[in-house]
Structure formats: C-alpha cells, structure tokens
Amino acid sequence: MSESFTKGMARNIYYGGAVFFFLIFLGLTFHTTKEMPKRDHRHNITEAVERGKALWEENNCIGCHTLIGEGAYFAPELGNVYIRRGGEAGFKAFFNGWMKAQPLNIPGRRQMPQFHLTDQEIDDLAEFLKWTSELNTNNWPPNIEG
C-alpha cells in the first residue's frame, strides 16, 4: 500500500466506517420493526400460540427441522407444514396422530423421538405452526415441499 495512505487514515476508516454503517443498520432495524406488524399478524398471537412456541423451544425442534429455512437440515421444513399437511380441514388430526406415532421405528429411517406431549400441548404446537404458516415471508419457500 502506498506511503501516503497512513495507518492513522486506515484506523479512522475502521472506527468511522463501523460506527457509520452500524447507525444505518440501527435505523433500518427501527424502520423494519415498525413495518413488521403488517407482515407478522401479531394480533393473531393467542395464548395457545405462545405456549406452542415455548413447546417448540423446550423440545429443541430446531435441532432437526428448519422453520422458515433456519435450523437443522435433517428433517422437513415446518414453517409451511400446516398447509402441506391438510390446513384448516385436516392438519390438527394429522398432527395429533403423527406426534403419537413417533418413533416410527422404520429400519434405517431417520427417527423422530417421542416427546410425550398431552393432547392440549399438541394442540398448542399446532396453533403455533398454523400462525407461523400465515406469516408473510416474501413468498418463501418456492413450493409446498419447503
């Protein structure tokens, strides 16, 4: 690097650049959180949805599944599973049966553990997945398979 570009100038770009872009980032974050209610439908977060999110976390579902593409890549995407597995008409019945059938014990297949959830808890989790499926994700995933 040329001699006229000094260490002091480089240092100022480091501190100045970091502060400048972090402030822009904070400004955009502020704007984004203002816009978010239109996209997350937070008025639909019922107590059941809240309990469902807690169950989602306390059973480490993210350790195998993705939720809107984030998580582990070992098991199917669940952000849209509500739609994929029956929606309003069929999801809850499917989901209750599915949770109770685990582990499937098919030789060689990836195994989902049995989490011993009550019917109430399974329903709460279903409500959380239903709410999640209604989020505006800018049209992700590309198709129903997630």
Add this chain to the structure above:
Amino acid sequence: MNTLKYQSQAVAKPYFVFAMILFVGQILFGLLMGLQYVVGDIVGTLIPFNVARMVHTNLLIVWLLFGFMGAAYYLVPEEAETELYSPKLAIALFWIFAAAGVATILGYLLVPYATLAEYTLNNLWPTMGREFLEQPTITKIGIVVVALGFLFNLGMTILKGRKTAINMVLITGLIGLAVFFLFAFYNPSNLALDKYFWWFVVHLWVEGVWELIMGAILAYVLIKVTGVDREVIEKWLYVIVAMALITGILGTGHHFYWLMTPEYWQWIGSIFSAMEPLPFFAMVLYAFNMVNRRRREHPNKAATLWALGTAVMAFLGAGVWGFLHTLSFVNYYTHGSQITAAHGHMAFYGAYAMIVMTIISYAMPKIRGIGEANCNKAQVWEMWGFWLMTVGMVFITLFLTGAGVLQVWLQRLPEGGEALSFMATQEKLAIFYWLREGAGVVFFLGLVAYLYSFFVKEKTA
C-alpha cells in the same frame, strides 16, 4: 527453558488444551451425525439427532471461545508490553467456564432437553431452544460473567500498557462479542422479532466481530513469523477489519430476505454481502505478501503454514461459498439447504478453527518451554494434521455442495406438484452423504495426527 517474554502469558495454556479436548468431542459427534444422515437409527433412540447436533455446534462455539480467550491472554500482554493484570482471575474464569461448559454438555446428553429446560427453570426467563443458543439461561448468565471478567482483565492490561493496533482491534472485537451476546436473552413470543434479533448474535458474531478477532490474531502471528515491519502489517489490519465491518454489518440483510421484513433487505443484503468476500481476499493477499517479504526465517514452519492456510480457507469457505448463495434470487432456492451446510462447515473451519490452531501452533512451543518452534519431527506430524484436516474439509464441503445442488434441483426448483418431498429427496442424496462421511473420517485422522504432534519429541541420543 523459559521462552516467554511475560510469564503471565502462560495462563493461555489451559485454554488451548481444553479447546483441543472439546474439538475432539465436536468431531466425534459430527461423525455420528454424518452417519445418522444415512442410517437414521444407527444408535436407536440413545442419542437423537437434535442432541448430537446441539453438542456438535455448542462444542464448536465453546472451543472457539476458549481458543479466542487463550489467544487474547497470550498476545495482549506481549503487545501491551506488560504482565497480565490478573493471572489469578484468568485461571479462576477458566475453571468456571470449563465447569459450566461440561455441565451443560452433560445436561444435553443425560436428560431429555425438555427436562433440562425444566430443571434450569427456563420458564422464568425462556431463552432455550433456539439454534446455537440452546444453553440453559443459567449457562448464558455464566457466559456473560466470564466474558465480563475476561474483558476487565484484558482492558486493565491494555490500559496500563502499550495500545497497539492489534490490541485495539482485538479488544473491540471481544467487546462486540460480549455486547451482541446479550441479544441471546431477548426471546419475544413473536417469532418474527425473535428471528430478526437472533441474527444480532449469530451474524454479527461470525460475519462481524469475530472477523476482528481473527484479523488481530493473524496480524500478530504474521509480525512474529515474518519479522515484517509492524507499521505495514497494522495498516493492512485496519483496512481489512474496516472492510469486514463496512460490508458485514449491512450484510446481515442476507438473513432478512425471508423473514417478515421489507423487501429492501433483498437489495441491501445482496449488495453488501456480495462484498463480504473482499476482506477475506485482502487477507489472502496480505498473508502471502507478508510471508514473501519476510525478514527472517522463523523455525516454526507449521505456524506459518497455518497462517497462510487460514487466510486461504477463510476466503474459500466464508468468501466464495458464502457468495455462492448470498444473492437473494439465488438464496430463494438455496436457503436452508445442504448448500448452507457446506458453506457453514468450510467457513467455520477456515476462518475460526484454523486461526485458533494458528495461534496455538505459534504459542504452544513457547508456553511449553520448548523454544521458538517444535522439533522438525513434531512439525511434520503437525503439517500432516493440517493437510489431512484441510483436504478432508474441502471434500466435506464439495460433497455437501453436490448434495445441496441436487436437493435444490429435486425439491425446490420444480412446481409444487412435481417437486420431491424433503424425505424423498434425502434418499436421493445418500451417496453424497456417504462420501461426506468418508471425508469426515479423513478429517478425524488429521485431527489425530495433529494432536499426536504435541507428544512427538526429538530423539535424545
């Protein structure tokens, strides 16, 4: 033989040793998970995949933190030209952090996660069950306590000593690491907000402040092994870390494409994260440039190899493999696929695992009183470790990339009715997963060779 300039630098030793022990655990669990990908019931229900993954990723994070702390305790006193403020505090914090880490990992392994959440009173302040932030809340509080004590100790050392560019970049990186970790305590019931601020820990760590830590450690080792003028190296360091933050902070936007966020993030995220490879490319130029302009032949060839290797592999893993899927119209199809996994593996290994092994390679012979470098035979073993691990990781990445491309082709690109389901797609990817497991075994052999190098001694006639 005493080869340390400041005796308190020796507190780095337990940090480095423990980091390597955790590294072994991380790789063993990685090999188990690799098998679970193709033989799902290989260990029955003994260790479910989610537990293995949590152990794999948490061990990685914790051993890198141990490595960063060891690096800081080693290099800050020498840079500041003064003894560490309190070696006793450093050792006390080591035991606290190690005990908390071991207890947490045992908790993951010995009881179901929901039970661990119950025992640790997660309901009082729920923070568990989010990717990488799975630790019980009490462990997270412990991490904050350790980080504060650590920063206090280093801060006091720097305040009473010389404030070099390396020390300033390192300490700003470490302060950032502690500050952004506080977002781990924010877990609103609204998933949209939860996910958005989760990235303040995850992205601003690995694509932000951790790059400062990496840059500072690399600069320190380059000064030592090349003897090039500090002014030149520190100027480069500032330019590189400036580029890292200027591109990386708004580059966070590449995680906001599909989260209940305005569309402008697709532009901001694409543009800024497309520039994120630049600091890594600069690091390659700089590392090779400095080694070519070296003013001394340092006897520690292995440390020089690690320093060059980490620059190259960070550029490939974080830079090139990051760029592959960072543009929003590409990411729409690749988000959360095996392509993400490919990038994650090489980036973490290249940028962070390798920088920790760089400083260990340079510092350990001095801490152990061996001298400037290990004997030739030990270095040969170490370099075998370097090449086997690095080549192993290159192939892990290539096979996962192959799996990811096929996954996108089968599961993401076709229209709804024609796309294969997730599980049906996974069966088609089995050959790639088997090959990846093979590459993982090569990586493990490299790790064994690397660790063996610490025990190789020159024959005394």
